[in-house]
Structures are given as C-alpha cells and as structure tokens.
Amino acid sequence: MESYMSFSYITLLLLEGFGKTFLLFFLTLFFSLPLGLVVSFGSMSKIKPLQYVTRIFVWIIRGTPLMLQLFVVFYVPGILFDVQLFNGVNGRFTAALVAFVINYACYFSEIYRGGIEGIPHGQYEAGQVLGMTKPEIFFRVILMQVVKRILAPISNEVITLVKDTSLARVIAVAEIFYQNENYILSKGVVWPLFYIGVFFLIFVGGLTLLFNYLEKKLSYYRV
C-alpha cells in the first residue's frame, strides 16, 4: 500500500488529471471563441426568426447550470434516441467538451454582442462613405475596437473556465479532481489538495499575466 501513496505516484496521477484539465480548457477555448462569434451574429441577425431562436437558446444555456448541461449532453442522446454518441473514456471527455463548448460559446456570444453593439454607428458610416465593403468595415474598422472592448470580460470568463473544468468530474472525466477523489482522498491523504490549489493558482496567475500583457498592448489607443 505504501508505494501507492508515494509522492511520485500521486504526482503522476495528478499530472494525468492536470493534463486532462489543460486539454479540456484549451479545446473549449479553441472551439467556443469562434463559435461564440457565429452565435453572436445569429443573435444580431436581421432575420427575426433566427435572431429569436438564437437568443432563446443563449438564454436557456446561460440560465441553466453547466452541470445540468453536462448530464444532458452525456445521457440524453442515449436515453431518448438510443444512440451512444459518447463511448468509453474518450467519449466521456468528448461529451464534456461538447457541453463546455456550447456553454462557453453562448457566454462569449453575449460578450461579443455587447462589444459589437457598443461600437458607435459613425464608425460604420465612416467606412461606408469611404467606399469600404461590409467585410472590410468589419475586419478593418470594427473588429480591433471590439477586441479592445471585450478583452476584460473575456478574460474573466476564461478564468472562470479554468475553475469550471472541475465540473467535468460529474460525468467521470478523469480531470484533476476526479483523480484526486477516486485515488487519493479515499486513502486519507490531504496534502494533494494543496497541490491542486497551487496548480490552479499558477494556471490562473499565468492567464492573468497574459491578459494584462494583452491589455497593455492594446492601450496605445482609446476607443
């Protein structure tokens, strides 16, 4: 038994958990940041039905717990349609990823929408009278201003995501807490909890530094 509880063994287990946490975090961002933009276009669409459907969807996702969404994504396809979308260990991870991406895309979409709608109308009109096309106006004029406006709320959301990854354990994704609980805490050892705390502090600290750096980079102009 002694060997199972050795520092190196526990470290190995936790590292595996860290790995999963990292992966979930980066993949969620990778998919949800662009998907959020698509959702925000839907919620600002001139086509009213599309706008309503998108806004209601966003409202539902933002109005229900992420934990519930994890359960729904993981179990409902099997129960209702008898299809096993998410099989095995990787299946659980994929299910968690899908739930996270949908959830975060909706949060990001609202941030994008706020950012885009906050741009003064004159910026579009200036682009228009200078003969710019719609894509030119969006990519050359609007986008950078939106990025600057949304950087702070996005950074909040990203840091929340770091901590939300721990929710994946509810469908038994072997992220850091799952590892901790199943193999370590049950053996009555407490110090790995501090280990995890330090991990999150370093992770969040690094992200905070990154976002501060980006904010500085963009501080050369004011919108």
Next chain:
Amino acid sequence: MAFLEIKNLRKRFGDNEVLKGIDFSMEKGEVISVIGSSGGGKTTFLRCLNFLEKADEGEFFIENTLLFDAKALYTDTEIREKRLSFGLVFQSFHLFPQYTTLQNVLIPLNLRTFEREGVKRLPFRKRRVAKAEITERNRQKAMEILKSVGLESKINEYPCHLSGGQCQRVAIARALALSPSILCFDEPTSALDPELTGEVLRVIKELKNEGRTMIIVTHEMEFARFVSDRVVFMADGVIEESGTPSEVFDNPKSPKTKAFLASYQESF
C-alpha cells in the same frame, strides 16, 4: 445641365417627411453653403447624397449622366461605386481610433486602389508585390494631403492624442484621399471648441482656392458669407431661398429666411 443636378429629392422617416422635393444644382468648382434651422433636413440631404440614407424619390445627375434614380434597384457594389463621387466629413470626425493619422488616410485609399487595380485576382506572390507598390504610391499621396492640411508632424499620432481641430483635419484629408468629385461637410466645426474652428475653416478656404467642389452645411454665418459662391437656405424640407451670399444675407426675400437670420443675430 449643371455639374451636379439633383431633381425632386424626397425622403421620409415614417410619417415625417423630411425632404419634400429638393431641386439642387451646382457647377464644378462651386462652393455652396447650406444654412437653416435645426431639423430642417440639412443633414438628411447630405446623407442622401452619400447614400447613407436611401432617397424615396429623386434623381442625381453628374456631368449629364444619371448617377442615381430612386426608382431603380442597385446592388451594394453599385451603391459603393456611386458614393465615391461624393465625400462626407462628419460633425464628429469618426476617425478610426486604432489607426494613426497616416493609416486613417492610407488604409481606405489602399483598399479602393487594390480593388480598382484588381489586386485580388493576382496570384499570391504578385499580389504582395502589387500591394507594396500601391501602398508606396498611396503613401506619397497621403503624405502630400496631410501636409496640405498642416499635419505632417502628426502622421504617427493616434486620434486620441490629437485635438478636435486636428482630428477634423485628418477626417478632411481622409475624404480628400479618395478624390471625390464633390466634398460634403456636415457642420465641420460644431463639435469643436471655438478657438479650434479657425484651423479647420482655413483648410476649407484653401480647398476652395484649389477649386474643389464643396457643399458645406454650417451654422458659421460669417464663414458661409466669406467662403461660398452661393448660399442655400433650407427650411422644413424645402429650399426656401438661394443666391449669392450678399443676396441671401443682406437682402433675403423669403420671410422665413428673414426670421432665421434675425434669430441668428439676436442670439449673439
């Protein structure tokens, strides 16, 4: 026919008919000031010319060719092409805050030159060379224009570090870079502190000396008298009176013009 000819221009917002059949014409090189009380439709008139609002009725001719007919349907691309005949300087500048003075002038100019010279259709490598060439050529032009508005020392500043007067001069340079046939100003000095209006008005005066065709909506009566070849008084969506500055300011015929000018003098 005159250089620019506007016939029976009408525009309504819901139940509110803002332009009630404007007939307007101007010659090349002419400077026309448009004056009138608030809500008379001056801004709407300029916005229709620049296709920021779609006119409900009316026709625009430039040099005897039909530019726009409200009855026709145009694609976005066609409208974009047509609006390049006009330039518009806004009351509150609307500079692009993330770009320097030079970039504000250069980027829109580059985009249009790339399009006109078909850069997009070139293979990737040639495209880069062509873009670099065009940018170099346009940079010269942008620098010249910026020099002519007295901003050569500010080319690398961002708009947030410029005064209102300097911003408005950048906005004028940006519009000039696209060589519009007719440059429109909507109250170019109304957002400025009084001590900064002079530098902008001087630039406009210089443009007149260069022979630019301009329509200037303004509340600066002294300036309008001094810079314009003709003054147009607009009230309640119609052109109430027009003539030389001395005709309109010294011998107004319409009672509405008289009342407007009188109220103006009282307020000072």
